[in-house]
Amino acid sequence: MDALARARSAPAFRELGYWLFRYRRTWRGSIVISVANPLLFLTALGLGLGKLINHNHSEYLHVPYVRFILPGMLVAAVMQTAFLEAAGPVMDAARPRGSYRAATATPLAPADILYGHLMYWALRAVQNAILFTGVSVLFGAVSPYRAPLLVPIALLVAVAFATPAAAWAVTVTRPSQVTAVFRFAVLPLYMFSGTFFPIEQLPAWLRPVAWATPLWHGVDLCRTVALGTETLPGVLVHTAYLAAMAAAGLAVARRTYRRTLHV
Template structure:
C-alpha cells in the first residue's frame, strides 16, 4: 500500500494517545473472553453438550473462534468509526495533521496500522485466555491471530471510508445497532448457520463475518480445506482492498487542504 515514513508519524501519534488507555483496554481484552467463555462455554455449554447438537464437539471449542472473530470485527468497526469521525469533526486532529506535510493517504495508513496493532493485541490476548481454558489447541491458536487481523482490516477499511464522510455520531450508532450487532448474532458466532430458516441461510453465508467465523472455526477445529479457506481469504481480502481504495478517495476529498 506504499506506506511511507510520514505514515509512521501518524501511527506514532495514535500510539502516544494509547499510552493513557492501554491498561484498561488490556483488562477488557482479557476480561471479555474470560466472562464469555465462563458463561457460554462452561455454563450454557454443558446443556448444549448434553444435547449432542454439535456431533461430539464441545460447545466451548465451537464458539471460541466465532467469539474471537466477532469481537475483533466489533472492535475494528468501533475503532475505525468513532475516532475517525471525531478526528475529522470534534477534535480536528485529522485536519491538523493534513495541514502538515502528511498527505491524506499518510493519515489513513498510519491510523490503519494502529487498528491492525490493536487487532493483533486483542487476538493474542483472546487466544491466550482460550488456551488456558482448553478451548483451542495450543498448536492451532497462533493461526487464529492472522485470521483475526484479516477480519479486522476487512471491516476497518470500509468503516473508515464511510465514517470520514459522516457528520453526526447518531449515524454511527445506527449502523452499529442495525448492521454490526445483527452480524454478531446471526453469522454463525453462537450456533451453526444451518439452524437458521432456509430462506435466511444464503443471506448469512453472504456476510463477511460468516466467512471470518467459518474460517477461524475450521482452522481451530482442524477441519479446514484448501478450497474453502481460499474462498474465505479471497472474500475478506477483496473487501479489505475495496475498502482501502474507497477510503483513500474519501480521505483525499475530505482532508484536502
C-alpha cells in the first residue's frame, strides 16, 4: 500500500490526474465514437464493399476482405487519435495561459508534464483498441484468441506517433500548422500503408516508400498477428522500427518541452 501511495503521488501521476479529470466530462462521447467507428467501417467497407471484392476473388487477398481491413483500420484509427490527442491539446496547453504553464509553476518539471500526458495518451489508446477489437470480434473479423494481442500493438503505434507529435506541437503557435500536418502528412498515410489494399497493388517504384512509413509497419504487424501469419523476424523488425520511433520522439520531446516550458 505504501508503494502504491508513493506511485500515485509521483509528479507524472499528478499530471495524469489532471488529464483524467478533464476526461470525466467527455468519456461518454469518446466511448460512443470508439464503438461507432468500427461499426461503420466494418459494415460499409468490410461487409458492403467486401462482398464485391470477395466475389471478384482478388489475387492479392487470401482472406475475406473484412478480416484483411480490420487490422489496418485499427492501427490507422489509433494513429489518427494519437496525433490529434498529442498535437492540438499540447499546443493549447503550452500557450501562455495553458495548463502546461500552470503546471510549471508547481514542483512539476517539464519531463513530469510530458510523462503524465504520455500516460494519458497510452490509456486512451488502450481503451480505443479494446473497444475496437471487441466490436471486431462480434463481427467475426478477428479471432477472440488473437484479439487481445492487437491491443499492445495499438499501444506501441500510439506512442510511436504521439511522442514525435508532442515534441513538435509544444513548439507550435498556430493551429493552422497542426491542421496542415494532419491534412498533408497524417491522412495520406492511409493510402500508402496497406490499410485498404495490399502494398503489392502499388506501382513498383512506390512500394519502397510505403514500406518506409511507420503506419505500414504498424499495419503489417497488426495484420499478420491478427491472421496468425506472423514470423519472428517480421515481428522483431516492425517492433524495433516503432519502438525506435517512439524512443526518438520521446528524446526530442524531453528537449523541446524543457526549452519551451522553461522560457
